[in-house]
Amino acid sequence: MNRLIQTTLTMLFGALMASNIQAHNPRFHEQNAEKPKCEAMNNSDLSAKDKQDPVAQALMEQCAQSQSATDGSSDQHAPTDSNSSQPNSSQSSNENEHSSDKHH
Amino acid sequence: MPAKQSSHYFKSLILIFCVVLVGGIVFLYSGIYPMGADTKHNKLTCWILETLRERSVARASKDLQVPEDLDSSSRLLAGGADYNDMCTGCHLKPGQTPTDLSQGLYPAPPNLTKTHDHHKAETHSLAQKRFWIIKHGIKASGMPAWGSGHDDDRIWNMVAFLHRLPELTPEQYQILTARGDKDQGHH
Numbered sequence: 001m002n003r004l005i006q007t008t009l010t011m012l013f014g015a016l017m018a019s020n021i022q023a024h025n026p027r028f029h030e031q032n033a034e035k036p037k038c039e040a041m042n043n044s045d046l047s048a049k050d051k052q053d054p055v056a057q058a059l060m061e062q063c064a065q066s067q068s069a070t071d072g073s074s075d076q077h078a079p080t081d082s083n084s085s086q087p088n089s090s091q092s093s094n095e096n097e098h099s100s101d102k103h104h
Numbered sequence: 105m106p107a108k109q110s111s112h113y114f115k116s117l118i119l120i121f122c123v124v125l126v127g128g129i130v131f132l133y134s135g136i137y138p139m140g141a142d143t144k145h146n147k148l149t150c151w152i153l154e155t156l157r158e159r160s161v162a163r164a165s166k167d168l169q170v171p172e173d174l175d176s177s178s179r180l181l182a183g184g185a186d187y188n189d190m191c192t193g194c195h196l197k198p199g200q201t202p203t204d205l206s207q208g209l210y211p212a213p214p215n216l217t218k219t220h221d222h223h224k225a226e227t228h229s230l231a232q233k234r235f236w237i238i239k240h241g242i243k244a245s246g247m248p249a250w251g252s253g254h255d256d257d258r259i260w261n262m263v264a265f266l267h268r269l270p271e272l273t274p275e276q277y278q279i280l281t282a283r284g285d286k287d288q289g290h291h
Contacts, residue, residue: 033282034278034283036280037275037278040275041279054176054180054268055177055268055271057177058180058181059279059280061178062181066282069284
């Protein structure tokens with residue numbers, strides 16, 4: 001009987017500790033996560049920013065990731081016809097621009 | 105005669121000590137102290153508490169090793185998302201008006217989007233203090249100790265983000281803090 005109580009208490013304590021460690025797991029925020037609104041970058045003066053600046057690098061990195069994720073998901077459904085991908089061409093050029101900026 | 109004077113002096117001291125002690129206990133149990141957060145401390149109490157807090161944090165954080173890559177883009181991205189989830193309710197974000205929490209808490213939480221002007225040496229000690237405060241919290245202030253559920257590296261990421269936060273526009277802030285399509289790699 002004592003062993004049963006001990007086991008139950010140990011399991012409860014373990015579960016409590018595990019939930020504490022998972023207190024702020026980023027996965028909990030996935031459902032409500034916003035996507036970066038990178039179109040705002042086009043109107044900003046980012047081009048005037050120092051490309052070595054970590055903030056500028058982080059912005060470009062974030063938007064490049066976002067863009068590649070968008071392209072990846074759209075590629076799964078996109079037809080192979082090159083004309084049909086025309087509307088995304090400006091975004092792709094942006095991505096290339098961001099990617100090349102990262103290496104400066 | 106001097107011995108008699110000395111004895112009288114010590115008796116007076118003991119009497120004063122006892123009166124202050126008893127008076128303090130009576131005050132403690134009387135319940136007349138205004139505990140509400142909407143009743144501000146007087147200047148003396150403010151000074152005592154702030155000095156106590158600042159000296160304690162400075163002493164406890166002075167030997168912390170600040171990571172050399174604190175000002176890196178990866179730390180900014182990782183710390184930004186956590187700041188957005190955990191801190192904006194009290195410490196605000198660019199373009200945000202004061203919230204019920206930021207206005208109602210006492211002592212008022214600092215608005216971390218405001219520009220700070222520190223020398224390099226101060227920036228180093230500020231990073232140490234911020235890390236310590238995020239990790240351990242501050243008693244009776246509403247600032248929780250995040251160290252129980254967040255490892256040191258994750259806390260340093262938030263410190264890195266705080267360092268650049270005042271110069272971000274609302275648009276830049278949104279991009280840097282969005283978890284969106286980000287994978288779990290930052291943590």
